[in-house]
Amino acid sequence: MGNDADIKRYSAEELHAMRARGESRSDWARVRGMTEADLEQSIAKDPDWKDVPANWHDTALPVRPGPKKLISLRIDEDIVEWFRASGPGYQTWMNAVLRAYVMEQKKKQGSGPGPGKP
Incomplete structure (x- = not known):
């Protein structure tokens, strides 16, 4: 490379x-x-x-850039370093991983409220 x-x-x-x-x-x-x-x-x-x-394309979704919310978040150092090692755009990738997780959870829950919500 x-x-x-x-x-x-x-x-x-x-x-x-x-x-x-x-x-x-x-x-x-x-x-x-x-x-x-x-x-x-x-x-x-x-x-x-x-x-x-x-079969990556079976669950692939288009990335739709939208407004982001700036937050302060504590993440284990090894996790951040693993993503950072991928190069520029690693925060966008972290967001995509979190989005995939949330979408999978919503599917399991039938698109109902989030975790811990009635």
């Missing part, structure tokens, strides 16, 4: 112009020629997908 110095940012217009000049390094003919089995094998070899369960 590279570092931030390896990252190049381009606008959509710049990328379009680069492709028009033949500067794209993507082998689109190879991609279009891939079979479903080829794609599955490519995904299986990708280290970024190693911990993603095969």
Whole structure:
């Protein structure tokens, strides 16, 4: 994995112009020629997908950014460090994990009131 110095940012217009000049390094003919089995094998070899369960899409939900509430929250240090190690956006990821938990609990409770509420 590279570092931030390896990252190049381009606008959509710049990328379009680069492709028009033949500067794209993507082998689109190879991609279009891939079979479903080829794609599955490519995904299986990708280290970024190693911990993603095969049926991840069965429970995946779109992330809808909305207003956030700033709070002070005490969380065990090892938990924070584990999420922080994933890099920028780790707080958004923590929020997504909590949201998935809440949604699962709501399903179990039949969308009734939250825990401990009559």
